[in-house]
Amino acid sequence: MLKQCEGSHAIAESVALCRPEVICAYPITPQTHIVEGLGEMVKAGDLKHCEFINVESEFAALSVAIGASAAGARTYTATASQGLLFMAEAVYNAAGLGLPIVMTIGNRAIGAPINIWNDHTDSMSMRDAGWIQLYAETNQEAADLHIQAFRLAEELSMPVMVCVDGFILTHAYERLDIPTQEQVDAYLPPFEPRQVLDPGEPVSIGAMVGPEAFMEVRYLAHHKQMRALELIPQLSAEFRQVFGRDSGGLMRTYRAEDAKTIVVALGSVNGTIKDVIDELRDEGYAIGAATILSFRPFPSEELHELLSHAKRLVVIEKSLAVGIGGIVSHNLRMALSGISLHAYTVVAGLGGRPITKASLRSLFERALRDELEPLTFLDLNQPAIDRELAREKERRRSGPSAENILRDLASGGPR
C-alpha cells in the first residue's frame, strides 16, 4: 500500500511484517523513531507474539538479542554511532556465533567530536566483524532490505546490518509502498535455526576454540560471505517476483554502460549523484554511476567487470580512515587489480555536511579534466583549517581544536 511516511516508520512497519519475536533496543539518535514505532505496535497489540524489551545499554541490547536468537527467536535491534561501538564486543560475538540477528544502523558519525548527523563511520568501523552489510539508497529500499535481511540472515546463519543514512533517510517523509503481510509471509518463512538452546536437545554454544581449529572456523565465516555473494542477488530477484520492484542486490549501475568515468558511492547520496550524471550526460559526457548495495560481502568481481573499461573512477565516500584516506576506495583497490585507470577518492559529507548537487557537479567536472588530487575532502573550509594550524603553531596550549574552529566560524571569520 502506498503511503507518505517517515523512513523510520516504514522500516518499523517492514520489520513488524517480518514477524519478529524479540525486539530489544536502547535509544540513540537517529534510530529512535524506529524502535519507538515498533514498541508502540507491540504495546497496542498490533504486533503480536513479540517481546519488546527496554534495555539499559547498547551492549545489553545486542546481548539480549544474542540470547534470544540462540534460543530460536527471530530477533531485531537497531543502533547507530556511539551505540554500535559500545556493543562492539557483542557485534563480533554475534557473528562468531553465527546468529541471524538483523540490526538497523541509522548511519551517524562517531565522536569525538560528538556529532549526531549522518556519515558512514559507524558501520564502517564494524565492516570486518563478520556481519553482512547492506546500504539502502532510498527509504523504499531501506524498508525492503529488512525483509530481505531476515531471509538472508536465517539462510546463512549470519547476522545482517542494514545501513540507513541518519536523518537524510530516517527522518525524511517519502512516498513508499508498504507490503502486505501475505507478501512478506510468502517471501519469509518462519525461522528454523541451525543451532538452538533446547532442553530437549542440549548443546553448548560459545566454547573456546584453540589454535587447532580457529582458522577453520574463521575460514567458514568468510566462505559464508562468499556464498552470500550469490545468495544476495537471488534473494533480490525473488523479492522482485513477490513484491514487484527492484530492491537490494550487490550493486546497481546508472548510465554506466558506455561510461568512461564512473562514480561509486554508498547510500542516499547516489540520488543526488544521479541528478548530476543526467545533467552531464545531457552535455555529452560519458559518465555513469554505481551504487554499492552490499558492502560486506564486497562485490569485487562485479566491480572489476564494471570498471574494466573505465578510464576514471571517482569514489565518493562518507567515511575516512584517518591516516590513510578512504575506506571504500581501499576496499575497491582489490577489485581494480589488473585495471589501469585514474582513481580519485573524495571524502564528503562527514558529520552531516550536506553534499550538494552544485559541489558534485563541479567535482565531477574537475575529475573529467583529471584535475583532482588522489584524495580530496569535498567543500573543506581551508582558511578555517589554516587558522587553526597557525594557532597550534603559535602556542603549545592552543586549546581543543573543535572549540577553536567553532568560535572561529561563529565570529564570522573569513571563509
Next chain:
Amino acid sequence: MYQVRIHGRGGQGVVSAAEMLSVAAFLEDKHAQAFPSFGSERMGAPVMAFCRIDSKEIRLREPVMSPDALIIQDPTLLHQVDLFSGVTTEGLILINSTRTFGALGIGEFVEGFHPDLLCTVPATELALKHVGRPLPNAALLGGFAAVCDQVKLESVIAAIREKFSGKVAEGNVAAAREAFDIVMKEREEASHA
C-alpha cells in the same frame, strides 16, 4: 520540481508543516520529499524544514538551496537568520504575521518580486482562535494552498486530519480554511492594486 523551505523556531511545528505539505502532495498523486534540518534540539532555536514536490521520483538529497517558496512561521527570525538565501524574484514568500512586508522591514528586499506571491497571514492568531494553541503550521499551510498551485486546500485539509485527530484536527482545519480565505483575498487585492 518545486522546492519549499520552511523557517521557524523549535516547538512551532516546522517539521510537521513540511511533513503535512508532503502528505498533501502525495494525496494528489505527486511525489514529495520532506525532511528537517537539525540544529541542536531545543525549544526556541531556529529550525528549518524542507519539502520538494515533483511529478516523478525525487532523487536529490540536499537541503533546499534554491527555494521556489518560503514559509516563515516566526517573523522574529527575519533579521536574525538569513532566511532568504537562494530565493529569486520569482519566489513565493508567505509570512506568519499581521504586519505587511514593509512594516516587517523587508519591503525593500522584495522589490521586484511578484506582488501576488508575497503574502502574510495571521496564522498564530488563527490557531489560537480555532485550536487554542499558538501552533501556526496547519493554518499556514491553508494559506499556502491559496498562493501556491502545488497543493489544493482539500489536500491540505486531508493531511491535517491525518496528522491530528479529534478536536485539534478540526480546529486546525478551520484555521487552515480561514487562512486560505484571507490569503485569497489578499492576492485579489494585490492584483487589483
Next chain:
Amino acid sequence: METQQIKFYQTGTFTVGNRLLDEQQRSVQANMQRTNSLNSGHRACQGCGEALGARYAIDAAMRAANNQIVACNATGCLEVFSTPYPETSWQIPWIHSLFGNAAAVATGVMAAMKVKGRKDVRVIAQGGDGGTTDIGFGCLSGMFERNDDVLYLCYDNEAYMNTGVQRSSATPPAARTATTMAIGAAPGNAFGQGKNVPLIAMAHGIPYVATASVAYLRDLEEKVSHAMTVRGARYIHILVPCPLGWGAQPHDTIKLARLAVETGLFPLFEAEHGEVVRTTPIRHRVPVEEYLKPQKRFAHLFGKTPAVDTIARIQEMANRNIRKYGLLEKND
C-alpha cells in the same frame, strides 16, 4: 506428636542427613537420577570451590525445573574449565557469549522462551565475581530492574582467577592478588568500600536474594530449589574458595568456606523484595585469624610482626556483619 526440626550439618560425608531424611529432602547429588549437568571430566583445579558449587546448584535447579533449564555463562573459570575445546562437560543447553553480558543474554533467552510459549523452560545466568560485580554489573542491574525471570548465580572466589588472580571489586581488604601485591606500606588490597552485590540486589527489590557457601551444600541446594519456585529476578551469591588464588590447600576448600561463615565475614541470609527474611546463625564463632591464617593471600598479615591493626579492622568487619544480621542470636 511433637516434632522438632533437625538440621544436619556437613560432617564430611552425606551419611548423616540422607538416610534419615525423606527423599525430597536428600541432596540431589545422592540421587542416581541426578542430571550431572556439569559432568565430570572438566578441567577445574583440584579443590575448586566453583566446580563444586556449580554442580550442586545446577543439578538442584534441574530437579526443581523438571530438567528444563538453559544456562548462560559469563567468561571465566567455570566457562573455561567446563568447555575445554573440543569437549564440553555440560549436559544441559548452555551458552557462553561474553564476559559482561551473562545477565543480558539470559534475558534474551527468557524472552524467546516466553514468546514461544515455553513457560516451563527456566533460565540461569552464571558468572564469577569479576563477571558479576565488575564488568557485568550494568547488565545485572538492568535485568534486576526489569525483574526478568532469570536466576543469577554468582560464584565468588574474590578475584579474577582465570586470568591469573587479579583484584576485583569483590576482593576483600588486605588480600594479596597479582594487582594488589603484598608489598609496600599498605600490602594487599586496599580497604575500600567493597561492593556488596547481595545488598545491591536487595536494593533493587527483587523477589529473592540469598547468600550461600560451599561448606553448606544442602543449604545451597535448598536456596536454589526455593529460588526456582519464584518467578522474576533472583540472585544467589555463593562463596567458592579458590585454592590457587587464595593460596590454600585444595583439601581446605570446604573448611575455608565454613570458616568464612563462622567468623561472620560471609553472612548467610535470604531476602525477599529487599528485606532480610532468614539468616543462618553462627553455630561456633571463630576469630578472623583462624580463617585468614590458612590462606597465603593473607600471609603478609602474620609472621614475625603481625599486622595487628589490619587484622583488627578485618575483625571489625566481621563484628559489624554479626551485629547487622543478628548472626549470634538464636533462631526459633
